[in-house]
Amino acid sequence: MRNAFAAEMADLAEADQRIVLMSGDIGNRLFDRFKNCYPKRFLNCGVAEANMVSMAAGMAMCGFRPVAYTIASFMTSRCFEQIRVDLCYHNVPVVIVGVGAGLSYAANGPTHHSCEDVAILRALPHITVICPADPIETRLALKAALANDGPCYIRLGKKGEPNLHGNIPEFLIGKGIVVHRGSGVCLLGTGTILPVAVEAAERLGKDGIRPEVVSLHTVKPLDEELLFDVFSRFEVVVTVEEHSVIGGLGSAVAEWIADHPFLKGRLYRIGTADRFIHEAGGQEHARKHFGLTPEAIAQKVTSWVRGGAVEVK
Amino acid sequence: MCRAIRTRLVEMSHQAGVPHLGSSLSCVEILAAAYWGGLNLDPSCPDDPDRDRFILSKGHAASTLYAALALRGFFPLSLLDDFAKAGSRFPEHPSPHCLPGVEVATGSLGHGLSLALGMALAGRIQARKFRSFAVLSDGECNEGTVWEAALFAGGQKLDRVGVIIDYNKWQATGRSNEVMALEPMREKWNSFGWSTYEIDGHDLKALGSTIRAVPDGTGKPVAVVAHTVKGKGVSFMEDDNNWHYRVPSASELAEAKREIESLA
Secondary structure, three states: OHHHHHHHHHHHHHHOOOEEEEEOOOOOOOOHHHHHHOHHHEEEOOOOHHHHHHHHHHHHHOOOEEEEEEEHHHHHOOOHHHHHHHHHHOOOOOEEEEEOOEOOOHHHOHHHOEOOHHHHHOOOOOOEEEOOOOHHHHHHHHHHHHOOOOOEEEEOOOOOOOOOOOOOOOOEOOEOEEEEOOOOEEEEEEHHHHHHHHHHHHHHHHOOOOOEEEEOOEEEOOOHHHHHHHHHHOOEEEEEEEEEOOOOHHHHHHHHHHHOOOOOOEEEEEEEOOOOOOOOOOHHHHHHHOOOOHHHHHHHHHHHHOOOOOOOO | OHHHHHHHHHHHHHHHOOOOHHHHHHOHHHHHHHHHHHOOOOOOOOOOOOOOEEEEOOHHHHHHHHHHHHHHOOOOHHHHHHOOOOOOOOOOOOOOOOOOOOOOOOOOOOOHHHHHHHHHHHHHHHOOOOOEEEEEEOHHHHOHHHHHHHHHHHHHOOOOEEEEEEEOOEEOOEEHHHHOOOOOHHHHHHHOOOEEEEEEOOOHHHHHHHHHOOOOOOOOOEEEEEEOOOOOOOOOOOOOHHHHOOOOOHHHHHHHHHHHHHOO
């Protein structure tokens, strides 16, 4: 994903002189092409993320389209107030990009986990929150975000994520992408967990359950039209995210369904639990810890579809 | 002009019941020097892309900014009567684009200098000649982001940036040097790669010439440590930190106005 991001940055910067790339002293060699082609428009802002965000706001006020990039936890929770005041209150077109979101950098420990970034950011007025599912959506999200006239957060994984899409889908902010059609149950996924959700759906297929799978890449604003459709058509709707069940996509949909209580679908949420991990291990290990594997997701969905209770770890 | 601003400040604080009067009074000359000769600004074109940017980072002194802008002709003086009134366009701390000439919303300390740096970076890429200034309080220098910005500007040699410290020696609840080790203030900015000046923050001439001289030829950003008196201009408010939060009564207002108007 980060390679797709870097490639798209360089591509877009060629056509749009307003684009500047600000890095919080990460991405060694990642941005070589951008730096070589547009040296004046690349700024290493040092390990000073809060200052980077405010400077991005100042640049946007003078007509630029800054993209600020660093590790997700430092891009969001560390400088939440700068995002709130300088980006959102002023409603300026700055794109902040958090790499290593969710459990992508699990091996680095909870200082580098980011399972609450969506929760805190989507509470802010004006901001758009996009969680691309794969490298293809990453490129499309960046292009869409830079064409958007307000602040935007793009939540990335790391590198080597598989492509979810076989071709280039239509990508619109606030409009989900149906990955494949199904019946009875719908998996609403967001971000890099989507391929896991797809694998879970494939497993469920063997048991005769054929879920519809949707990439709900934009958590804010929600695709209300799609939610109306999904909660009208499906008995069971499951949100899947590599983010805390507190405040993420699951919460956003729960808030929406609270305002639309007469639709038939029942909502279930799958995400990370309300705790830090106190053991070493990479992303796969951490996903297993939180039940974010195809097996665990399929097991929960089976239970919900068949009406039984399931204990969520 | 400073007398006119101060008179407005005490009136606005009294009418609106808004505190931070001591902080507003301490930076009157700084803003007067900036808006009357220091900055390249045209009140009839507040959005001119080549204008100098001026950010009152210590947003709690917003009344000084509003009064200065009104007196400088950015908007009618009568608008000041709406200061902080329910439903009016401009609250106790500036909101974005609340009035012509207000560059940014401030009020949360430690943002203004970074915003000014972003504007300076934009100007550098655009090859524009404008300068960016931020006025900080000494208490504001407690904020870590001030020093993130100071390091960045020093490293990037953003010589079209100026910071003015309204150094009135007080912060909300105590002597600023007793709360945190701000001294030696000038040496701190020096060591962060800034060209530094230390002046009387109530000396209009010194302030004006220092502001006009940015960039000063050193290739460095400019930091001006402006020594000021909190509550300046009203004897019973001067250097009395109770006026960080107090609002003048009717009799105190009358007395304050008498004193201000009798000043040379």
